[in-house]
Amino acid sequence: MNRILVIGGSRYFGKSLVTKARDAGHQVTLLNRGSGTPPPGVGHLVADRDDEEQLREALGPRTFDTVVDQVCYTPQQAAVARRVFAGRTGRYVMTSTMEVYDPATLPAPTAGGGRIPLTEDSLDPLRAEAARGSGPAFAYADGKRRAEAVFLRDPVFPYVSVRAAHVLGGGREDFTGRLAHYVERIAAGTPVDVHEAPYATSFVHHREIADLLYWAAGQSFTGPVNAASHGALDARGLSGLVAAQVGRRPRYRVVGPGAEASPFSFDRAYAMDNGRAAGLGFGFGRVADWLPEAIAEAAAV
Structure with missing residues (x-):
C-alpha cells in the first residue's frame, strides 16, 4: 500500500x-x-x-x-x-x-x-x-x-x-465541451470552422x-x-466520425491563416509520439476504438 x-x-x-x-x-x-x-x-x-x-x-x-x-x-x-x-x-x-x-x-x-x-x-x-x-x-x-x-x-x-x-469522453463529465461542439454543430447542420488543410492532433x-x-x-x-492513444486525427476526420454517429453530413467553413477555428482544427503540427510510455510498459488503446462511444456520450447530453 x-x-x-x-x-x-x-x-x-x-x-x-x-x-x-x-x-x-x-x-x-x-x-x-x-x-x-x-x-x-x-x-x-x-x-x-x-x-x-x-x-x-x-x-x-x-x-x-x-x-x-x-x-x-x-x-x-x-x-x-x-x-x-x-x-x-x-x-x-x-x-x-x-x-x-x-x-x-x-x-x-x-x-x-x-x-x-x-x-x-x-x-x-x-x-x-x-x-x-x-x-x-x-x-x-x-x-x-x-x-x-x-x-x-x-x-x-x-x-x-x-x-x-486532448482528453475526450465522459459525456457531462467533459466540462470542456469541445467534442460536444462538433456533435451539436453537425447534428444541427451548422458549419464546422476548419483550416484549409488542418493538421492531425493527438487524443486520449x-x-x-x-x-x-x-x-x-x-x-x-x-x-x-x-x-496519447494510437491514431492521430484531424478536424475533418473527427467531423466524419461524428457525422456517422448523428446521421448528418458535416458542413465546413474554411477559415483563413491564423483565424480562430473549431476545437482541434490546427494550422500547425504538434501531434505526439507515445513510444516512450509504450516502451516502459503502458498499453495504449486506439482512438478509432473508443471515439464512437465518446461521441455517443456527448450526443446523449
Whole structure:
C-alpha cells in the first residue's frame, strides 16, 4: 500500500484516478480548496495550493510515497509545491499537456526543428524558459512549460511530467465541451470552422489518462512522458466520425491563416509520439476504438 496525495482530482479524469488508486488498496488523500468532496475511503485536506503557509499547515507532518498534481498551471504554483514537498514525497507526477509543444506558443529560438510526431525530447522546458524570459506566465501552454522547468531545475524529488493529449469522453463529465461542439454543430447542420488543410492532433480517452497517471505514480522512471492513444486525427476526420454517429453530413467553413477555428482544427503540427510510455510498459488503446462511444456520450447530453 502506498500513500498517494492527489492535488485537485475532484472532477473528470481526476475522479477516476482517485477511485482507481483507492480501489487498488492505496491510502489516498485528496487536496483541494474545498470545491469538491472525495469519494468514501479517501482522505481530504482543504487548502489553497497558491498559499504556501496554508498548504504547509494543512499537510502538517504528513509524508507521501507519491504526489499527483492535477492542477499545476504556473511556475509560481510549481515553486510553492517544490518547496513544500521537498523531503515530503518520494515521487512527484505533474499532469502537463501536449500544448507545451505547440509551435505557436513557443519562443522563436525553440519553435523550429521538432520531429513530427513529437517525442519528449523535442522540447526542453529549461531552454524554452531561458528563451522566454522571467516575466509573468499568462498563456496556458507557456505556464505549463515554465512549471515543468521549475521542477526540472535542481530537482528535489524524482519528477515526472505527463503531457496529456486532448482528453475526450465522459459525456457531462467533459466540462470542456469541445467534442460536444462538433456533435451539436453537425447534428444541427451548422458549419464546422476548419483550416484549409488542418493538421492531425493527438487524443486520449478520459479513463485512459486516469490509468496512465495511476501507472506513472507507481513507476520509477523520471522526466516527461507523452500520453496519447494510437491514431492521430484531424478536424475533418473527427467531423466524419461524428457525422456517422448523428446521421448528418458535416458542413465546413474554411477559415483563413491564423483565424480562430473549431476545437482541434490546427494550422500547425504538434501531434505526439507515445513510444516512450509504450516502451516502459503502458498499453495504449486506439482512438478509432473508443471515439464512437465518446461521441455517443456527448450526443446523449
